[in-house]
Amino acid sequence: MDNKEKALKCHEEWNGKLETIAKSKVNSREDLAIAYTPGVAEPCKIIAEDKEAAYKYTWKANTVAVVSDGSAVLGLGNIGPYAAMPVMEGKCVLFKEFGNVNAVPICLDTQDTEEIIAAVKNIAPGFGGINLEDISAPRCFEIEERLKEMLDIPVFHDDQHGTAIVVLAGIINSLRLTGKKKEDCKVVVNGAGSAGVAITKLLLTYGFTHVTMCDRLGIIGKDYPNLNWMQQKMTEVTNLENAKGTLADALKGADIFVGVSAPNIVTAEMVSSMNKDSILFAMANPVPEIMPDVAKAVCEAVELSKLCDVVPDPLIIGVEYVGSVHVYIDALLLFGVDISCYVRTLVHNKH
DSSP states (O other): OOOOHHHHHHHHTTSSSOOOOOOOOOOOOOHHHHSSSSTTTHHHHHHHHGGGGHHSSGEEEEEEEEEEEESSBTTBSSHHHHHHHHHHHHHHHHHHHHOOOEEEEOOOOOOOOHHHHHHHHGGGOOEEEEOOOOOOHHHHHHHHHHHHHHHHHOETTTTTHHHHHHHHHHHHHHHHHTTOOOGEEOOOOOOOOSSHHHHHHHHHHHHHEEEEETTTEEEETTOOOOOOHHHHHTTTTSOOOOOOHHHHHTTOOOSSEEEETTTTOSSSHHHHOOTTTEEEEEOOOSSSSSOOHHHHHSSSSOOOEEEEEEEHHHHHHHHHHHHHHHHHHHHHHHHHHOTTTTTHHHHHHHH
8 A cells, every 4th residue: 555545544434634623521510600691601701801812811822724726736736615624723732742732724715815815813712823725816815814904913934934944954064064055046936926926026035146946937027927916026026137948948057946946847957957066856746846866966955945845854844834833833822923924034034
Protein backbone atom coordinates (compact mmCIF):
# COMPACT_ATOMS: atom_id res chain seq x y z
CA MET A 1 0.00 0.00 0.00
CA ASP A 2 1.53 3.34 -1.04
CA ASN A 3 1.01 6.62 0.81
CA LYS A 4 -1.87 7.71 -1.41
CA GLU A 5 -3.78 4.51 -0.70
CA LYS A 6 -2.90 4.71 2.98
CA ALA A 7 -4.10 8.32 3.20
CA LEU A 8 -7.42 7.44 1.62
CA LYS A 9 -7.88 4.44 3.90
CA CYS A 10 -7.03 6.45 7.04
CA HIS A 11 -9.39 9.28 6.13
CA GLU A 12 -12.18 6.76 5.67
CA GLU A 13 -11.44 5.20 9.05
CA TRP A 14 -11.17 8.55 10.81
CA ASN A 15 -14.39 9.80 9.23
CA GLY A 16 -13.11 13.27 10.02
CA LYS A 17 -9.82 14.15 11.75
CA LEU A 18 -11.45 16.16 14.55
CA GLU A 19 -13.94 15.69 17.37
CA THR A 20 -15.36 17.78 20.21
CA ILE A 21 -14.26 16.79 23.71
CA ALA A 22 -15.87 18.45 26.73
CA LYS A 23 -13.54 19.85 29.43
CA SER A 24 -16.53 20.31 31.71
CA LYS A 25 -17.50 16.76 32.64
CA VAL A 26 -21.16 16.12 33.40
CA ASN A 27 -21.34 13.28 35.88
CA SER A 28 -24.12 14.59 38.09
CA ARG A 29 -27.05 17.01 38.20
CA GLU A 30 -24.82 19.52 39.94
CA ASP A 31 -22.23 19.28 37.14
CA LEU A 32 -24.98 19.91 34.61
CA ALA A 33 -26.36 22.85 36.58
CA ILE A 34 -22.90 24.48 36.64
CA ALA A 35 -21.83 23.81 33.06
CA TYR A 36 -25.25 24.64 31.63
CA THR A 37 -28.37 26.21 33.06
CA PRO A 38 -28.75 27.81 35.54
CA GLY A 39 -25.03 28.26 36.35
CA VAL A 40 -24.02 29.28 32.83
CA ALA A 41 -26.01 32.51 33.25
CA GLU A 42 -23.33 33.94 35.56
CA PRO A 43 -20.51 34.25 33.00
CA CYS A 44 -23.10 35.34 30.42
CA LYS A 45 -24.07 38.31 32.58
CA ILE A 46 -20.45 39.35 33.05
CA ILE A 47 -19.67 39.07 29.33
CA ALA A 48 -22.81 41.06 28.50
CA GLU A 49 -21.32 43.93 30.53
CA ASP A 50 -17.82 43.55 29.08
CA LYS A 51 -17.27 41.52 25.91
CA GLU A 52 -13.53 41.26 26.67
CA ALA A 53 -14.49 38.91 29.51
CA ALA A 54 -15.18 36.31 26.82
CA TYR A 55 -11.43 35.73 26.73
CA LYS A 56 -11.59 34.70 30.40
CA TYR A 57 -14.79 32.70 30.52
CA THR A 58 -14.96 31.01 27.08
CA TRP A 59 -12.66 29.24 24.63
CA LYS A 60 -12.17 32.45 22.63
CA ALA A 61 -8.65 33.04 23.99
CA ASN A 62 -7.32 29.82 22.48
CA THR A 63 -9.46 29.16 19.42
CA VAL A 64 -9.15 30.12 15.77
CA ALA A 65 -11.39 29.65 12.76
CA VAL A 66 -9.76 28.10 9.70
CA VAL A 67 -11.79 29.61 6.87
CA SER A 68 -11.69 28.66 3.18
CA ASP A 69 -13.84 28.91 0.10
CA GLY A 70 -11.99 26.05 -1.61
CA SER A 71 -10.82 28.23 -4.48
CA ALA A 72 -7.06 27.55 -4.30
CA VAL A 73 -6.50 24.31 -2.39
CA LEU A 74 -2.90 23.06 -2.29
CA GLY A 75 -1.94 22.25 -5.88
CA LEU A 76 -5.46 21.09 -6.67
CA GLY A 77 -6.91 24.48 -7.61
CA ASN A 78 -10.54 25.47 -7.30
CA ILE A 79 -12.06 22.27 -5.92
CA GLY A 80 -14.78 23.90 -3.82
CA PRO A 81 -15.73 23.86 -0.13
CA TYR A 82 -16.62 20.17 0.23
CA ALA A 83 -13.34 18.91 -1.22
CA ALA A 84 -11.43 21.52 0.79
CA MET A 85 -12.66 20.12 4.11
CA PRO A 86 -9.93 17.44 4.54
CA VAL A 87 -7.27 20.14 4.18
CA MET A 88 -8.97 22.48 6.65
CA GLU A 89 -9.36 19.62 9.11
CA GLY A 90 -5.68 18.87 8.65
CA LYS A 91 -4.69 22.46 9.42
CA CYS A 92 -6.81 22.31 12.57
CA VAL A 93 -4.94 19.16 13.60
CA LEU A 94 -1.64 21.06 13.22
CA PHE A 95 -2.90 23.84 15.47
CA LYS A 96 -3.94 21.39 18.16
CA GLU A 97 -1.04 18.96 17.99
CA PHE A 98 1.80 21.48 17.69
CA GLY A 99 0.44 24.39 19.71
CA ASN A 100 -2.56 23.16 21.70
CA VAL A 101 -4.65 25.78 19.91
CA ASN A 102 -8.29 24.86 19.25
CA ALA A 103 -9.23 25.29 15.61
CA VAL A 104 -12.49 24.88 13.73
CA PRO A 105 -12.65 24.19 9.96
CA ILE A 106 -15.16 26.45 8.20
CA CYS A 107 -15.69 25.92 4.47
CA LEU A 108 -17.91 28.56 2.90
CA ASP A 109 -20.10 27.73 -0.07
CA THR A 110 -19.40 31.04 -1.78
CA GLN A 111 -16.51 32.63 -3.62
CA ASP A 112 -18.00 36.10 -3.53
CA THR A 113 -15.66 38.53 -1.76
CA GLU A 114 -18.43 40.44 -0.01
CA GLU A 115 -20.18 37.29 1.19
CA ILE A 116 -16.94 35.84 2.58
CA ILE A 117 -16.14 39.05 4.42
CA ALA A 118 -19.67 39.22 5.85
CA ALA A 119 -19.60 35.57 6.94
CA VAL A 120 -16.26 35.87 8.71
CA LYS A 121 -17.28 39.13 10.36
CA ASN A 122 -20.43 37.51 11.71
CA ILE A 123 -18.69 34.45 13.20
CA ALA A 124 -15.76 36.43 14.64
CA PRO A 125 -17.19 36.81 18.18
CA GLY A 126 -16.68 33.10 18.78
CA PHE A 127 -12.97 33.09 17.94
CA GLY A 128 -9.71 34.64 19.09
CA GLY A 129 -8.28 34.72 15.58
CA ILE A 130 -9.12 34.07 11.94
CA ASN A 131 -6.88 31.89 9.79
CA LEU A 132 -7.76 32.41 6.14
CA GLU A 133 -6.80 29.40 4.05
CA ASP A 134 -6.62 28.49 0.36
CA ILE A 135 -8.50 31.52 -0.99
CA SER A 136 -7.40 32.49 -4.48
CA ALA A 137 -5.64 35.70 -5.46
CA PRO A 138 -6.31 38.53 -5.84
CA ARG A 139 -9.48 38.23 -3.72
CA CYS A 140 -7.46 36.98 -0.74
CA PHE A 141 -5.59 40.29 -0.46
CA GLU A 142 -8.75 42.38 -0.25
CA ILE A 143 -10.49 39.91 2.08
CA GLU A 144 -7.61 39.90 4.54
CA GLU A 145 -7.07 43.65 4.55
CA ARG A 146 -10.74 44.52 4.98
CA LEU A 147 -11.23 41.97 7.76
CA LYS A 148 -8.19 43.36 9.58
CA GLU A 149 -9.75 46.80 9.43
CA MET A 150 -13.16 45.76 10.75
CA LEU A 151 -12.30 43.08 13.34
CA ASP A 152 -10.65 43.42 16.75
CA ILE A 153 -8.95 40.00 16.51
CA PRO A 154 -5.94 38.91 14.44
CA VAL A 155 -6.60 37.91 10.82
CA PHE A 156 -3.89 35.85 9.18
CA HIS A 157 -3.76 34.42 5.65
CA ASP A 158 -1.24 31.63 6.02
CA ASP A 159 -0.89 30.98 2.28
CA GLN A 160 0.70 34.42 2.18
CA HIS A 161 2.44 35.09 5.45
CA GLY A 162 3.03 31.60 6.82
CA THR A 163 4.77 30.50 3.64
CA ALA A 164 6.71 33.76 3.40
CA ILE A 165 8.07 33.49 6.95
CA VAL A 166 9.31 29.93 6.43
CA VAL A 167 10.90 30.78 3.08
CA LEU A 168 12.72 33.80 4.49
CA ALA A 169 13.96 31.79 7.47
CA GLY A 170 15.23 29.07 5.14
CA ILE A 171 16.92 31.56 2.83
CA ILE A 172 18.65 33.29 5.76
CA ASN A 173 20.07 29.95 6.83
CA SER A 174 21.04 29.09 3.25
CA LEU A 175 22.93 32.36 2.91
CA ARG A 176 24.93 31.45 6.01
CA LEU A 177 25.77 28.05 4.53
CA THR A 178 26.84 29.44 1.16
CA GLY A 179 28.41 32.71 2.32
CA LYS A 180 26.26 34.76 -0.03
CA LYS A 181 25.04 38.25 0.90
CA LYS A 182 21.43 39.29 0.38
CA GLU A 183 22.46 42.53 -1.31
CA ASP A 184 24.31 40.59 -4.00
CA CYS A 185 21.71 37.89 -4.66
CA LYS A 186 19.53 37.69 -7.72
CA VAL A 187 16.22 36.12 -6.64
CA VAL A 188 13.59 34.57 -8.91
CA VAL A 189 10.11 33.91 -7.49
CA ASN A 190 7.98 31.78 -9.78
CA GLY A 191 4.25 32.01 -9.13
CA ALA A 192 2.51 35.37 -8.69
CA GLY A 193 -0.40 34.27 -6.55
CA SER A 194 -0.91 34.94 -2.86
CA ALA A 195 2.17 33.05 -1.67
CA GLY A 196 4.47 34.40 -4.37
CA VAL A 197 3.44 37.99 -3.73
CA ALA A 198 3.81 37.66 0.05
CA ILE A 199 7.21 35.97 -0.25
CA THR A 200 8.42 38.71 -2.57
CA LYS A 201 7.20 41.45 -0.25
CA LEU A 202 8.95 39.91 2.75
CA LEU A 203 12.20 39.37 0.84
CA LEU A 204 12.17 43.02 -0.22
CA THR A 205 11.43 44.12 3.34
CA TYR A 206 14.34 42.04 4.60
CA GLY A 207 16.71 43.75 2.18
CA PHE A 208 16.91 41.76 -1.04
CA THR A 209 17.14 44.30 -3.85
CA HIS A 210 17.13 42.24 -7.03
CA VAL A 211 13.92 40.20 -7.16
CA THR A 212 12.19 39.06 -10.33
CA MET A 213 8.74 37.49 -10.36
CA CYS A 214 7.59 35.04 -13.03
CA ASP A 215 4.28 33.45 -13.88
CA ARG A 216 2.83 31.26 -16.63
CA LEU A 217 4.03 33.49 -19.48
CA GLY A 218 7.47 34.15 -18.05
CA ILE A 219 9.04 37.22 -16.48
CA ILE A 220 6.55 39.70 -15.04
CA GLY A 221 7.12 43.29 -16.04
CA LYS A 222 5.06 46.37 -16.72
CA ASP A 223 3.99 44.98 -20.12
CA TYR A 224 2.95 41.54 -18.84
CA PRO A 225 -0.65 40.85 -19.98
CA ASN A 226 -3.70 40.59 -17.72
CA LEU A 227 -2.07 41.43 -14.40
CA ASN A 228 -4.41 41.84 -11.45
CA TRP A 229 -4.16 44.95 -9.28
CA MET A 230 -1.76 43.39 -6.77
CA GLN A 231 0.53 42.02 -9.46
CA GLN A 232 0.58 45.47 -11.08
CA LYS A 233 1.72 46.95 -7.76
CA MET A 234 4.52 44.39 -7.60
CA THR A 235 5.93 45.58 -10.95
CA GLU A 236 6.81 48.84 -9.20
CA VAL A 237 9.27 47.11 -6.85
CA THR A 238 10.46 44.04 -8.80
CA ASN A 239 12.20 43.51 -12.14
CA LEU A 240 13.24 47.15 -12.13
CA GLU A 241 15.06 46.61 -15.44
CA ASN A 242 11.70 45.56 -16.96
CA ALA A 243 13.39 42.48 -18.42
CA LYS A 244 11.40 40.14 -20.65
CA GLY A 245 11.68 36.44 -21.31
CA THR A 246 10.91 32.99 -19.98
CA LEU A 247 11.53 31.43 -16.59
CA ALA A 248 14.67 29.87 -18.10
CA ASP A 249 15.88 33.35 -19.03
CA ALA A 250 15.20 34.65 -15.52
CA LEU A 251 17.18 31.81 -13.91
CA LYS A 252 20.38 32.49 -15.86
CA GLY A 253 22.83 33.86 -13.31
CA ALA A 254 20.28 33.70 -10.48
CA ASP A 255 21.32 32.84 -6.93
CA ILE A 256 17.97 31.88 -5.44
CA PHE A 257 14.89 30.23 -6.90
CA VAL A 258 11.60 30.19 -4.99
CA GLY A 259 8.83 28.18 -6.61
CA VAL A 260 5.18 28.36 -5.59
CA SER A 261 3.79 27.45 -8.96
CA ALA A 262 3.49 24.19 -10.88
CA PRO A 263 5.13 20.73 -11.03
CA ASN A 264 8.23 19.86 -13.05
CA ILE A 265 8.69 23.20 -14.80
CA VAL A 266 12.34 23.68 -13.79
CA THR A 267 14.85 21.55 -15.65
CA ALA A 268 18.37 20.45 -14.81
CA GLU A 269 19.62 22.76 -17.55
CA MET A 270 17.93 25.73 -15.86
CA VAL A 271 19.59 24.89 -12.55
CA SER A 272 22.94 24.55 -14.31
CA SER A 273 22.56 28.09 -15.64
CA MET A 274 22.26 29.55 -12.14
CA ASN A 275 25.20 30.91 -10.16
CA LYS A 276 27.49 28.71 -8.09
CA ASP A 277 26.01 27.54 -4.78
CA SER A 278 22.50 28.27 -5.99
CA ILE A 279 19.62 27.95 -3.54
CA LEU A 280 16.34 26.32 -4.55
CA PHE A 281 13.02 26.27 -2.74
CA ALA A 282 10.76 24.16 -4.97
CA MET A 283 7.43 24.22 -3.16
CA ALA A 284 4.69 23.42 -5.65
CA ASN A 285 2.33 21.07 -3.87
CA PRO A 286 2.02 18.11 -4.06
CA VAL A 287 4.70 17.81 -6.82
CA PRO A 288 7.56 20.36 -6.82
CA GLU A 289 8.91 22.43 -9.69
CA ILE A 290 11.96 20.16 -9.78
CA MET A 291 12.63 16.92 -7.92
CA PRO A 292 15.52 16.93 -5.43
CA ASP A 293 17.48 14.20 -7.20
CA VAL A 294 17.30 16.06 -10.52
CA ALA A 295 18.53 19.30 -8.97
CA LYS A 296 21.28 17.70 -6.91
CA ALA A 297 22.60 15.89 -9.96
CA VAL A 298 23.71 19.20 -11.46
CA CYS A 299 24.22 21.40 -8.38
CA GLU A 300 26.08 20.43 -5.23
CA ALA A 301 24.84 23.21 -2.91
CA VAL A 302 21.10 23.06 -3.07
CA GLU A 303 18.49 23.77 -0.39
CA LEU A 304 15.13 22.30 -1.28
CA SER A 305 11.92 22.61 0.71
CA LYS A 306 8.49 21.29 -0.21
CA LEU A 307 5.20 20.49 1.43
CA CYS A 308 4.90 16.79 0.68
CA ASP A 309 6.40 13.44 1.43
CA VAL A 310 9.12 13.80 -1.22
CA VAL A 311 10.97 16.29 0.99
CA PRO A 312 9.53 15.95 4.51
CA ASP A 313 9.27 19.56 5.72
CA PRO A 314 5.57 20.02 6.59
CA LEU A 315 6.54 20.05 10.27
CA ILE A 316 8.38 23.35 9.77
CA ILE A 317 5.39 24.94 8.09
CA GLY A 318 2.96 23.58 10.67
CA VAL A 319 4.96 24.85 13.63
CA GLU A 320 5.34 28.26 11.99
CA TYR A 321 1.60 28.66 11.38
CA VAL A 322 0.78 27.70 14.94
CA GLY A 323 3.58 29.84 16.36
CA SER A 324 2.52 32.91 14.42
CA VAL A 325 -1.10 32.67 15.50
CA HIS A 326 0.01 32.09 19.11
CA VAL A 327 2.10 35.27 18.94
CA TYR A 328 -0.76 37.28 17.45
CA ILE A 329 -3.37 36.17 20.00
CA ASP A 330 -1.01 36.48 22.97
CA ALA A 331 -0.02 39.99 21.92
CA LEU A 332 -3.67 40.94 21.61
CA LEU A 333 -4.43 39.64 25.10
CA LEU A 334 -1.33 41.05 26.79
CA PHE A 335 -1.01 44.40 25.05
CA GLY A 336 -4.38 44.98 23.40
CA VAL A 337 -2.82 45.32 19.96
CA ASP A 338 -2.99 43.22 16.79
CA ILE A 339 0.63 42.86 15.70
CA SER A 340 -0.08 40.53 12.77
CA CYS A 341 0.78 43.25 10.28
CA TYR A 342 4.41 43.56 11.37
CA VAL A 343 5.38 40.71 13.71
CA ARG A 344 6.42 38.65 10.69
CA THR A 345 9.41 40.89 10.04
CA LEU A 346 10.26 41.75 13.64
CA VAL A 347 10.36 38.19 14.89
CA HIS A 348 12.32 36.62 12.07
CA ASN A 349 14.82 39.43 11.49
CA LYS A 350 16.21 38.57 14.94
CA HIS A 351 17.42 35.17 13.74
